[in-house]
Amino acid sequence: MTAWNEHVTAALLGTERRDPPVLPEASGLPEGSAEGGDKPGRLLDQAAVLAVRRRAGRVPSVEAPEPVALAPVEDLPVVPGPAAARLRRILSGEQIRVLPEWLDAAADRGFRVPAQSLPDLLERGRGDRVLRPSITRAAGRRGVWLALQNTDWAYLVGSGDDPGGGPEVWETGTRNRRVAYLTMLRGTDPAKARKLLHETWATEPAPDRAAFLATFGHGLSLDDEEFLESALEDRGKDVRQFASDLLARMPGSAYGERMAARARACLTAESRVTHGRKQTWIRVEPPQAHGDDLARDGVPFHPSGSFAPRSGGAPVGTRAAWLREILARTPLSTWTELFALPPMEIVCLPVSESDGRDVHIGWARAALGQRDADWARALLKGGVMVDEPEALADLLAVLPEAERDTAAADLIKWVEGQPDLLRVLERVPGPWTGALASAVVATLTASPPDRPDRPERHTRRDEHLVTQLCRLADQRLDPAAASRLDVLEPAAPRAVTELIATLRFRDEMLKELDS
Secondary structure: OOHHHHHHHHHHHOOOOOOOOOOOHHHOOOOOOOOOOOHHHHHHHHHHHHHHHHHHOOOOOOOOOOOOOOOOOOOOOEOOHHHHHHHHHHHOOOOHHHHHHHHHHHHHOOOEOOHHHHHHHHHHHHOOHHHHHHHHHHOHHHHHHHHHHOHHHHHHOOOOOOOOOOOHHHHHOOHHHHHHHHHHHHHHOHHHHHHHHHHHHHHOOHHHHHHHHHHHHOOOOHHHHHHHHHHOOOOOHHHHHHHHHHHHOOOOOHHHHHHHHHHHHHEEEEEEEEOOEEEEEEEEOOOOOOOHHHHHOOOOOOOOOOOOEOOOOOEOOHHHHHHHHHHHOOOOHHHHHHHOOOHHHHHOOOEOOOOHHHHHHHHHHHHHHHOOHHHHHHHHHOOOOOOOHHHHHHHHHHOOHHHHHHHHHHHHHHOOOOOHHHHHHHOOOOOEOHHHHHHHHHHHHOOOOOOOOOOHHHHHHHHHHHHHHHHHHHHHEOHHHHHHHHHHOOOOOHHHHHHHHHHHHHHHHHHHHHO
């Protein structure tokens, strides 16, 4: 038995039953400590000496950690000093909502985040998923290097277009890194990406299959048709949905031809004489039944919204919902060929019965999915969907950038003073410039002040509208618009005052990045 074990035994039994062992004179104990009747004290003194001996002579039981690789050399310059100082202010909580804009603006100008701010920035991204793409763009190489040292920041690795590795990422990477790798490959070699996914398709979990299939939006072509057609039979609902959505975007596909045949059975041209004048009408006959073939092509028996109330309060019938789904998945060239007219004239054709709303909504969804600017422009300018402002707002993203602000300004004029205004603007991404910025400023400056003769409910509604509009505008409105709102101070509502402060902060922020 070792000296240490003897001391442990004495401690367990108690010094009344077992005397402490006597250590050699060279043990390192104070002189005379082994004598006398203070057995508990002697046991503790000797145990302390033995503990020091054990620790001093212990050989490490694990290998020394490998040295951490040096951070890579950055290829982008750091932001200017004033911009770096403002970033520290933002990270400390001042105007924190502008952080994504600061990061995107820095990346757009070819800058990166200062190394000193990376830990705070990566930590903030750990709890805010929306912020992560912007962090990825501006963190630089050192940001990825730091993320590799801390598992809490691992979201940064492979979260952008660069998966952070070579072909081995597809074999060993996380889902996010594999998606990033497949996305990158779809941009350079779609056939290779399709082949890689085909080899592992049967063994991938359904959520992963859906995520991987979504990457086919990059480099989509008829070469993908066979693979996507087979995915329509997949057991995963999301996989089937992605496959049908991608096929609907593919010009010349058999899927598009099937949908066009169904759509032509629902919409037909007929001639009518109205006020002594011959005119083309669109006769509508929604689908009578729902079969397995329709379900396979992505039209569920109860499409989402089939029971949602319309503006008039009536529910959207199931047959009408089927019609919308079919039209949304039909190539828009079907209608220019059928009616031999341009989109602007087609959307203005009279529609039989009360089915015009369903037809136009179906066309709007098709224009959005197929990114068809001519049809989006026709639906926005044709005046046939004024009671569907949210659907029209979604079409703004399809227009060329130079047209969006004017089209958005026209759209909000239709709904000025209505609750739909906020729902429309929520769908219009920033920056709001030009005519749109002027329309938003006009809405804010035209808000009626409190008056004794004004009903209280109207005052509360106006205050709510201004508050919510300011909350949207503080991140999207052109910062230069702050000077046009100065006329409202000092009697401006608190929401407007805060909006002006935020716009000025953003204006200074962007000027610092341009300096």
